[in-house]
Amino acid sequence: MLKKVKFLMLAVAAALSACGGGGGNPGQTDENYAITLRTEKVTLPVNVGSYPAGIGVYAPFTTTLYVNATKGGAPIPGGPNIFGCNTEYGLGSGPLYYLDGDPAHEDDDGNPLAFRSITLGANSGGNSFHFHAGNQAGTATITCSVTDPRSGRVERASVNITVGAGAATGKPASVRVIAQTPEFERLGYLGTKSNPNRIINQVGMQALVLDDGNQPTPDGSGAKVQIRILAGTEAAVGARLVSGNQSGSILQLSSIGGVALFSLLSGEETGPIFMEFTTDRFDNNVANGIQDPISIIEQISVIEGVTTPINFTDVDLGTVTKGVPFTSLLTVSGGLPPFVWSVTGLPAGLSVDASTGMLSGTVSSTAEERDYRATVAVVDKNKLSTTGTIKLKVVGGLPEDFAIGDCNSNAVCSLGSAPVGTSFTYSFVASVSDVTWRFTSLPAWLTSGTTGSAGVLNGTPKVNNCGSQRFLVTATKGSASITRTFSITVVTGATPPGGDPIEYTCP
Template sequence: MQKRFKTLMIATTIALSACGGGGGSPGETQEHYTITLRADKAQLPINIADALPGLGAYRPYTTTLYVEARKGNLPIPGGEDIFACNVAGGLDSGALYYLDGKSEHETEVDDGNGGTVKVPSAYRNITLGSNAGGNSFHFHAGDQAGNARITCTVQDPLDKQQRSASVEISVGGATGKPASVRLAAQVNDILGTKFNANGILNQMAIQAFVMDDANQPTGSTSGSNVQVRILSGTDAAVGARLVAGSQSGSVLQLPSIGGVALFSLLSGTETGTIFLEMTADRADNNVSNGISDPMVGILPIQVMAARTVAPTIDNKDLGTITKGIPFTAYLEAKNGLPPFTWAATGLPTGLTVDASTGILSGTVSQDAAEREYRVTVTATDKNKISATATITFKVVGGLPEDFAIGDCNSTAVCSLGSAPVGKNFTYSFVSSTTGVTWSFGGLPAWLTAGTSPTAGVLNGVPKVTNCGSQRFLVTATKGATSVTRTFNIDVVTGPIPPGGVPEDYTCP
């Protein structure tokens, strides 16, 4: 009887042990769940390289997180969808990833070569199963500094309550000291001149950004950390001003919110470019107490009187220009807002471009180099928007005799135009050099040469009997050198004076 009682006690002890006293199924205990969450790295660098998540020494922007739940001292049972984890704060600084290689946790993106590639998908919350009471996932840093708080929960089957655990990961590297400054104006917009009649606003909202070493926004700590100034020296700067709240003028000092300061630019009456200078102080991030280590950025703002397509000029080949011979070419600008102002660089001596008409004219000097010229021409419209083009031409020497008669520098017949019957006709020849004497051969009977051989003057009054085209020779002589050219003149019907006989003035 005693032996049987002892056997029963042993069996009872074993049964009690199986109920939770020492290593049995956790589902049979009355203890609540506990959950823990930890990260391999509590600090990550800012991912300014926009690198993809991954593990290993060359993936410094990713860390692994481990979530575990226990019931008493034992792992909770395994199963699907046991843990729910999310980024509970600092989502701008990073996201969660599975990195388990499963296709449902990857996204197909363009690889830039006409194909696609799969990359890990980013999540703000994920669901994990339990294996031996835990699981792992990953957090990958973004390009914004901050503290990300990740929270995981598990439901306790005993009371159906959620148990949670959190961990914070710092995405850092920011110094808080200004390292760069830049301005951003309203996108795809222009500033109109004051009082313009084309409906263009003469006020533009602009934001100033103060960024630190890690290209993170640097907010104001005390005073103002941004100074904005209109740079003088342009027509558009005259009468323009900056406004922000109660401040107004050509210089503003502003505090920033999250590294961003807002102000407006108001235009004056002139077109052109306004250059805005923004300055921050790296020394103490405060410009209101003086600037000892300036960080400067400049933004150009175009001021226009009307919205137009930007002007353009076509490149042009002007061919050959002969030294000593008058030359004219007409340059044209397309689009833009007239009037245009013209300029040219690289012209040989003797040629100039008219600033208001764009006419290129002059006589290339005998001292100019005989070569091909590439000249840059610029046209600036009323909006102060410029266009440039290249004109090319080749400068050659004068005729072998070193001078020419007027603008007739070829072997072709040169025209003196027409002479009306009954009207006095006078023409004076010129050459490309001085000290020339003139002689004429085969002159029509009605034309006579002047008495001075150095004047090169012809005059006369044609009659009806002289009607038609008539040719003669003109020779310019200087020393032992001479140039001869053939000229043509047409005698045509002239005006009939009062009381005149029509037959005396009308060519057949």
Template sequence: MKFAASLKSLVLLAATAALAACGGGGGSDSDSGFTPQGLSLTTSSSTVSLNPRSLTTITATLRQASGTPVADGATITATVNGAGLGNLSTGNGTNGGTATATTVGGVANFYFQSGPNPGTGSITFSAQDTTTPGRTVTRTVNVTVGNGPGNDPRISFQPTKTDIAVNTDGVPFFLGSPYISEVIVNVRSASGQAINDDGDGDQAIQFSVTPVENGAVSVPDDPDTDDVNEMTTPFVSIFTGVSAGVSRAFVWSAENAGTIRLHAAFTDPDTGQRVEGVYDFNIVTNVPPLPGAVVVRAPTSPIYASDSGGTSSGTVSISVTDGAGSPVPNPVAGSTAFNNVRLEIIPGGGSGDAVLSGTNAAGQLQEATSIVLRTTNGTANALVIAGVETGAYIVRATSDRADNNVDNGITSPVVGERTIVISDGRLFSVRIVSPDIEAILANRVDTGVVDESGEEVPGGLDGSYSFTVSAIATDRQGNPVLAGTPIEFGLVDEPLAGFPEEGPGTFVLSGGDGNPREGGTLFTAPSGHFTTTSGGPNDAAGPGDTLLVFGQEVPGNRDLESARTVAQVNSATSLNVTQPFNDNDDTGVSVDFGNVLPYIVGRATTGTIGATSSTNSLGIATTTLNYPVSILGKAVALWARGAANVSGGGQKLVSDVVTAVYPGIAPATLIASPAVIPGNTTSFVTVCMLDANNSPIQGVFIGFGFSLESGSGTVDGQSSGTLANATGASGCALAEVTTIGMTEDGEDTVQFSVPGVEPAEVEITVADNLILQASPTAIIGNGTYTIDLRLIDGAGNPVQGTAISGTCEGDGETATVNISQQPDLTDANGETEAVIVASQMDQPDGGAEWTCTFAVGGGEPSADVTIKGRDSCAFSGASPPPPLGACEDETDPEEQFTLTVRLTTPGATSATIAGSLLCSAAAGTSAECDAPFADGTTANMQVTPAEENFVATAAGDCVVNGSDEDVEGRTVTFIRSSPVTSDISCQITVVPE
């Protein structure tokens, strides 16, 4: 009976199992209970632990209920659960968050590559149970990505050394260098195949280093690149080839100790995964982490005496580095901080009342001439606080090489010093800055008319130009004077002789033997002729005129640079002024050198200038000079002055006087007409100098030179040099060109030139055929122009009764040029004329250019006349002005970039930058200044050292223009490259001449 009962129980259990298998449908083998009859899915591991950027292979196996593998071709899908956890591939060249493989012998392999960051997640493997419709079997593998180094088996490193010596001296590459480690890098695909790539494919290895300040990397030289040796050139990142799974890199050290990491990356052709391996190298030094150098950096802004009204404090920065150039460790013993810098301020003249202020390691505020500080990451800061005494001070920082601790005394001092100037902000020197000629404004007449869009319709040009004149004012220590200091301006441009026939002209009332009475109002000049001149009664001096004395031209007379109003004329050699001359006592004692100073007496009759301005925070005062276009090229003398308080009470006038010419608008154009002349005879060529607005520039002596294959030539009787006459009121000069001995017709020319202007060339021919000459050969801008035409034979004889016709063609969207009057038959002199009408030649972002060609029947000979428009976006006088928004760099903020300039001066002088960017640095300091400007424009900056024996040098994106003698105002010009997509900077340093 017991046996029967047991058998009955087994039958019931079997029936229950059969009911469970038939009744409920699908389910997975991960369900609780027992494994159903059907396919089963297993993985090589239930958990995976690996580091970032590492690879592991996971095998998934699909079996039948009997335990035998499923038939080949069954599909298994794997999916990564967790953002950024990693990616999967089955070796088919692709990868992603999901991968699918088909079984072989019931097995499918998956390559899992972990992501760049630690994390946790899982991978779900799944397959359809083909024996039970609707049933899916799954398997979950838990994944943990740790925080260690990558361990991808596809890439490995074999360095010659892992410790590289710090390269403090920047020793270049050489094999076996202690500053370089050669690294063999082995790379394989996921299937174990060696990688091959010539350096241009997807499997090329990219080497890079981090951090970049700790070193660099190079690779074997590529023979296909002639311009660079990749092995001896340091790179931050570079691609190179790989052969038979092997590549090579060279890791370089820099001047800082620390760690440098080599990154090597390539694309696995099996999986499409980007494989990256990293290897760390130690940049080591046997130099102990103790002070080896101390540097004091001066405040970036001037410091003034406490009673001056200016800023009376500034921050100094102290850096302490070890012998290898790395910051010293923070001075801490356990939990207790200590001081490792002693800072002192020492008056340069032996007395002074400036103090230092700073917080020590205990957090206590100190204010004294000697304080102690602690560095953080090698740097400490303190405040210099001025008293009432001015002068140069030495800020001295001392650290202890023995133990980086100054609290327990200083055994082995390491010292850094910096000169700090404290000044009074009172006017001592003023200098006029040369104008930016490209910033001249062509003035217009205001119409007051508004168009349909509400915009005012611009009027025409009013025949005058304006530009900004700046003056830089400094105190005796070279700092900018206090903001708001008044500066007066003025000019003298008459009486003038010789303009324009003899050039810019010479001031009639001038000489080189002036003698101002120091502290008095008397001025004498033994060769003076203040009462009578050969130029007429208006050339005599009189009350109200201006006397300009060029004291700075003669050493020892700086203080006598003067601009004074004439009070009365005593005689031909003597006059008095309304305000006393300075005492010429820079040395403390008044000095009289006698009749040695250049001078001018005159008045302003054509130009005007704003009378008074005030300095800004940089010590710069600006005003506007206005003048008619009819006198471009005429000489002018400009002056600026300000009142300065002197010790003991009273004031003196500090002045600067410069001579210049009234400038035209750049660029200028040189035109020579006719364009062709016969050889072995004498011909006349008209050479004209015009500014960008087609205004004539007078008083210019134009140079010339010949290029002849045979024979010789002269212009105005000279074989080389300049034309006999300067350009006249029309901006033109007549050149008499004579050639002899020319035997063959070739590329023979005479070229006319002016520095900075594109030359004009005239062809000289000895052919027997006819020559057609046109004058002028070029036209600028809009207007109606008469063209003189002349037909001659090869000997220069006129040809009469010949018909000439002209045609015009060119570009420009709206520009039109036509010949309103065609030429008649040539007369007895071989001459006729035509009339050209040009309109809408000025165009946004580049003017139009047309050519009118005149020719006799058959087309030869011919003569061309060029008509050029101007860039209406760059030229304020263009007609019509560009429509709003037509210019690329007009107001688009995306086209605005920043020019950053770092101005550095030695301890002996200060310097100021004016022009497109304003900046000032006191003696022994550095200042960083910036200014926005549009893409494609030019920034013109004039650097003015306070002392005459200093000049400016430039680095980065700035270049210096000007001669070595141009000491008082070296022009540093920055020209934007194209295209520009980022901010740009440069460094300007003032150094002894």
């Protein structure tokens, strides 16, 4: 009998323990976890300008989500990695953010990072995170889950957030080129149709038509966009557009997801090609006439060969004298010849040859005597250009009798004779002041020394210098100069006392 009573007491104790009574924890329960997920905002505007995520009134594109879990009405135990949340659908409409200040959730500059899924700990049975609207309208489904560690059951809760609800109008508001072939993106230009340098001469392109909410316009029926090559440039001649069975300088194209596909083929000439993209806001159809055009213009450069960039280095041409002929050859580095030259701001009387870059002419007597800064523009065969500046100073004209001493003709002018062994000095003079001097082909015994700029020659001839010798003398003032031929004859010199006459006697 005692054994039966003891057995019954143990059975009752076990039953009480299973019901949460007896000696067990009175807060313990066998109920399953329950999870809730709610959001402060169920709609957000389309984030057209990619405004950053944040918290507060200055973060209109961000909302906070709250996830909580309970068991038997009480918060679940806290700890790390309790909740897992992800964007189940509509990731293009926006990602998830922690916005908790944790460096692991920020880039090197402290900007918050975007995630498609996040993991959260639990504190008092819950936590919070954020959803940030992107530039694509739509509905995002956010789902969070929690796992009951005792039963292994996974409980889930979801919430929908609509981005740009009612913002899309379907009416075209903008059109833009969004894609080109990778090789063209790398190069940034096309080659001419027959270029020998293996530069691509055609490119596939895509045009995107967007509405007021910056969303792709509906495809529907009819042509959504018109592409036209604008006339007026050399490169436009012979260039054409192609898409399917269409080919020419104008295309009207339908779209898929608001995107129209076509290709541009270059012609034989270099330079820019301007393409006009037009859509019709009135009815999103350009095929039945364009009543409310929305247009942009895109430029494509066409070249014949790849060169280093064309460059003109600023240059100072010095002094230019009125009434005196002047020439100077302008040059560039890089670029593809031939070049086309133009210069603006020159004094009257000077001009540049468009094909050679030769600056020449005679400054007019009426030109102002001052410093000039003229602008040079050069265009190469690729129609690439450069600009620069040339400086020059215009001064008054020279007298008509500009001469070296009395040697004012093209005849040979004689300086007379120089005896062997006798020091010889001669100073040249000009009919105008501030002249600089230059001597060419001087006899070996004659030197200009440090006084050459003053027009002074000196030297002492020897027997081996005997005879007549010629040299050139050039006098320069500003950009004007004259050159004359002079001669001097070395003759027998007087023999000093005790000297050897042979050493002073010319043959």
